[in-house]
Amino acid sequence: MRKKLNPMIVVVFFLSFFALIFITGVTGNTVNKTEAANEPAVTQSNTSTSSKTTNSSSSYYIANALEMKPIIDVSAWQRPSEIDYDTLSKNISGAIVRIQSGSHTKNENTATDKNGVDKSFDTHIKEFQARNIPVAVYAYVTGNSIESMQEEARSFYKAANKYKPTFYWLDVEEYTMDDMNAGVEAFRKELETLGAKNIGIYVGTYFMEDHSINVDKFDAVWIPTYGDDSGYYNAAPNTDLDYDLHQYTSRGYVNGFEHHLDLNIITTLKDPNEVYQKLFTTPE
Numbered sequence: 001m002r003k004k005l006n007p008m009i010v011v012v013f014f015l016s017f018f019a020l021i022f023i024t025g026v027t028g029n030t031v032n033k034t035e036a037a038n039e040p041a042v043t044q045s046n047t048s049t050s051s052k053t054t055n056s057s058s059s060y061y062i063a064n065a066l067e068m069k070p071i072i073d074v075s076a077w078q079r080p081s082e083i084d085y086d087t088l089s090k091n092i093s094g095a096i097v098r099i100q101s102g103s104h105t106k107n108e109n110t111a112t113d114k115n116g117v118d119k120s121f122d123t124h125i126k127e128f129q130a131r132n133i134p135v136a137v138y139a140y141v142t143g144n145s146i147e148s149m150q151e152e153a154r155s156f157y158k159a160a161n162k163y164k165p166t167f168y169w170l171d172v173e174e175y176t177m178d179d180m181n182a183g184v185e186a187f188r189k190e191l192e193t194l195g196a197k198n199i200g201i202y203v204g205t206y207f208m209e210d211h212s213i214n215v216d217k218f219d220a221v222w223i224p225t226y227g228d229d230s231g232y233y234n235a236a237p238n239t240d241l242d243y244d245l246h247q248y249t250s251r252g253y254v255n256g257f258e259h260h261l262d263l264n265i266i267t268t269l270k271d272p273n274e275v276y277q278k279l280f281t282t283p284e
Contacts, residue, residue, distance in 0.1 A: 088256025102142030
């Protein structure tokens, strides 16, 4: 049998129970508020974790010039619509892009406008730089006087400077004035005056000797010798000239473009990586 409970005891029991629940709840809230007050504040940062991409130097290291990915030189004759830039960029170590064909150009053609400006230089440069390929630029030199050489230098610099090329190259192949050495120097000097820091010359050794062109003031020399022009490297140029870059074929192939390309390598007579960094590092 159950024992009958005193009603007062029941009332006291329930009052004590509810009082305990109330006290526990207040204490818990106090602890939570204290912890929240002591919690470090979380501040949302608006600073981007990505840094600005620069083209100051190439991360590509060349231990052996004969094993390097080729350096290509291109113009509007290599149509952007026919280039797979993603694939091509994976198979080259640098690009040298033509800016202009010279003041002798008077009529528009497939590759240049009526002023001799290459129709595709903007596209080539942007596409290669977007894929972290270091880009230098060149101008085909055709001035027939000191003044026209200086004007070509000005138009060259004006078009190319905004892209911060690693090097400015003068492509000297045609006899266009009596004193070619003076004309070439006028072009080089004007570029230097405008602010170009890395200035090189592309010239054949025979042409250089025939027209007494002095290359001593240039920062680098680039020479063409093709051997059998099979599309492959045959041998180093037979010259005593202190050169940096060798164009070894006009009939090369590189994945990403189905037609012929000019291919170049760093001289085999110097530290290849040192020369490569010189030619493909954007000056400060």
